[in-house]
Amino acid sequence: MSIDTESTGSLTLSGLQRMILQMYGEKDAVRGDAATFLWLTEEFGELASALRSGTHEELAAEMADVLAWLATLANIRGVELEAAVLRKYGRACPGCQAVPCVCDPAEKP
Numbered sequence: 001m002s003i004d005t006e007s008t009g010s011l012t013l014s015g016l017q018r019m020i021l022q023m024y025g026e027k028d029a030v031r032g033d034a035a036t037f038l039w040l041t042e043e044f045g046e047l048a049s050a051l052r053s054g055t056h057e058e059l060a061a062e063m064a065d066v067l068a069w070l071a072t073l074a075n076i077r078g079v080e081l082e083a084a085v086l087r088k089y090g091r092a093c094p095g096c097q098a099v100p101c102v103c104d105p106a107e108k109p
């Protein structure tokens with residue numbers, strides 16, 4: 001399924017969410033947010049393993065999984081990821097309002 005990549009060859013966050021919704025929406029609705037969050041955290045563990053000892057291809061695949069499960073969670077809870085990211089990060093760092101960020105490295109930006 002390449003509904004959102006056919007015209008431009010790129011995939012937006014909105015397009016990712018629609019793709020995941022079409023692919024898994026019914027199953028995701030049944031599973032619910034708590035069980036989906038568990039799958040997301042499991043994928044974070046697999047990403048950690050890939051960072052430590054995986055190939056570049058394995059690392060890329062685990063990053064795709066984390067993003068897909070986050071999109072799933074957003075679909076279940078009715079969050080539009082693209083709008084949320086733009087709202088929070090679209091102008092500048094939400095901590096210091098600068099680009100690039102000038103927050104103290106000891107702080108979480």
Ligand SMILES: [Zn+2]
Binds near residue numbers: 109
């Ligand atoms: Zn900052």
